[in-house]
Amino acid sequence: MKNKLEAIQKEFDERLSLAVSLDKLEELKVAYLGKKGELTSILKGMGQLSPEERPVVGQMVNTVRAAMEQKITEKTEQLKAEETAKKLEAEKVDVTMPGKTKKSGSLHPINQISDEMKDLFIGMGYEIADGPEVEFDYYNFEALNLPEGHPARDTQDTFYITEQMLLRTQTSSVQIRVMENKKPPIKIICPGKVYRADNVDATHSPIFHQIEGLVVDKGVTMGDLKGTLEVYAKHMFGPETKIRLRPHHFPFTEPSAEVDVSCWTCGGKGCRMCKGEGWIEVLGCGMVHPDVLRRCGIDPEVYSGFAFGIGVERTAMARFGVTDMRQFFEGDTRFLSQF
Ligand code: DAH
Numbered sequence: 001m002k003n004k005l006e007a008i009q010k011e012f013d014e015r016l017s018l019a020v021s022l023d024k025l026e027e028l029k030v031a032y033l034g035k036k037g038e039l040t041s042i043l044k045g046m047g048q049l050s051p052e053e054r055p056v057v058g059q060m061v062n063t064v065r066a067a068m069e070q071k072i073t074e075k076t077e078q079l080k081a082e083e084t085a086k087k088l089e090a091e092k093v094d095v096t097m098p099g100k101t102k103k104s105g106s107l108h109p110i111n112q113i114s115d116e117m118k119d120l121f122i123g124m125g126y127e128i129a130d131g132p133e134v135e136f137d138y139y140n141f142e143a144l145n146l147p148e149g150h151p152a153r154d155t156q157d158t159f160y161i162t163e164q165m166l167l168r169t170q171t172s173s174v175q176i177r178v179m180e181n182k183k184p185p186i187k188i189i190c191p192g193k194v195y196r197a198d199n200v201d202a203t204h205s206p207i208f209h210q211i212e213g214l215v216v217d218k219g220v221t222m223g224d225l226k227g228t229l230e231v232y233a234k235h236m237f238g239p240e241t242k243i244r245l246r247p248h249h250f251p252f253t254e255p256s257a258e259v260d261v262s263c264w265t266c267g268g269k270g271c272r273m274c275k276g277e278g279w280i281e282v283l284g285c286g287m288v289h290p291d292v293l294r295r296c297g298i299d300p301e302v303y304s305g306f307a308f309g310i311g312v313e314r315t316a317m318a319r320f321g322v323t324d325m326r327q328f329f330e331g332d333t334r335f336l337s338q339f
Pocket residue numbers: 169170171172212213250253256283284285286287306307308309310
C-alpha cells in the first residue's frame with residue numbers, strides 16, 4: 001500500500017511539473033483528489049485492510065492528499081501570477097511615445113467658393129436647380145439659339161456621346177430644363193460641372209464648374225440684373241467692389257454683357273493681379289432672349305428675365321490668389337490644406 005501511494009505521488013509530481021496551464025491543473029486535481037480520483041479509490045479499498053493497518057494507511061493518504069493540495073494551490077498561484085505578468089507586458093503602454101494624430105481634411109476650395117455663392121443666392125430667395133452633365137444637343141445648344149452650324153459652337157467644342165448627346169459645355173442648358181417644367185416666377189441657380197475640348201493650361205481645363213442663374217417674372221429688367229450682380233460682387237470680393245457691364249454677345253441673351261469687377265488687390269488702380277487693367281472679368285450675363293422664352297412656352301410679351309453664368313474656378317483663383325488652375329485638380333494636399 002505504501003509503495004502504491006509513493007508511486008501515485010511520484011506520478012503526480014511528474015505530471016504537475018508538466019502542467020503549464022490552469023486547465024491542466026484542474027485536470028490533475030480531478031484525477032488525483034476527485035471523487036473518482038486515485039486517492040479516493042485507495043480509501044475505498046481500505047475495507048480489505050486489517051484494523052491495525054487502517055489508521056496508518058488513512059494517515060498516509062491524508063498526508064499525501066494534503067501535500068498534493070498544497071502543491072496544486074502553489075502552482076495555481078504561480079501560473080496566475082505568470083499570466084498576469086504576461087498580460088501586463090502585452091498591454092504595456094509607453095506614455096513617452098508620440099501620440100497618433102489624425103489629420104482632418106477640409107472642403108476643396110472649389111466647393112468652398114461654390115457653397116458660399118449658393119448661400120448668398122439662397123439668401124436672396126433663389127432655389128437650387130439641377131440638370132444632367134450628359135446632355136442633349138438640344139438643351140446645350142439648339143434651344144439656346146445655337147443651332148447646328150452656328151459659329152459660336154466652335155468656341156465650345158465638347159465630347160460627343162452620340163450625334164445628339166454630349167457632355168454639356170455650359171450650365172445654361174439647365175435654364176431650358178427649368179423653364180420647360182416650371183412657369184414664372186422662376187428664380188434659380190444651378191451649380192455644376194461643365195466640359196469642353198480645351199487643352200489644359202494655367203487658365204483652362206476640360207472640366208470646370210459654373211454657377212448659372214436665371215430669374216423670370218413679370219417686369220424683370222436689366223436694372224434688377226445689375227443690382228443682383230452688385231450684391232454678388234460685394235459679397236464675394238469685398239464691400240468696396242464696383243462692377244462694370246461691357247456689351248458682349250451671347251446667343252441666348254439680348255442684350256448681353258460681360259461683367260468685370262474692380263480689382264480687389266489694387267482697388268482699380270492697376271496692378272499685377274488685374275494685369276494693369278484695374279478690372280477683372282468674372283461672368284457673362286444678359287436678358288433672356290425672347291426666342292428662348294417662347295421655345296419654353298413662356299410668353300415674352302408678358303414675362304422677361306435675366307440670366308448669368310459664373311465661372312467657379314476663376315472666382316476661386318481670384319479669391320485665393322491662385323495663379324494656376326491645374327492646382328485645383330491635382331489633389332496635392334500640400335496645396336489643398338491651405339484653404
Ligand atoms: N454659358 C456662358 C458660357 O459658358 C455663360 C453665360 C453667359 C451664362 C450669359 C448666362 C448668360 O446665363 O446669360 O460662356
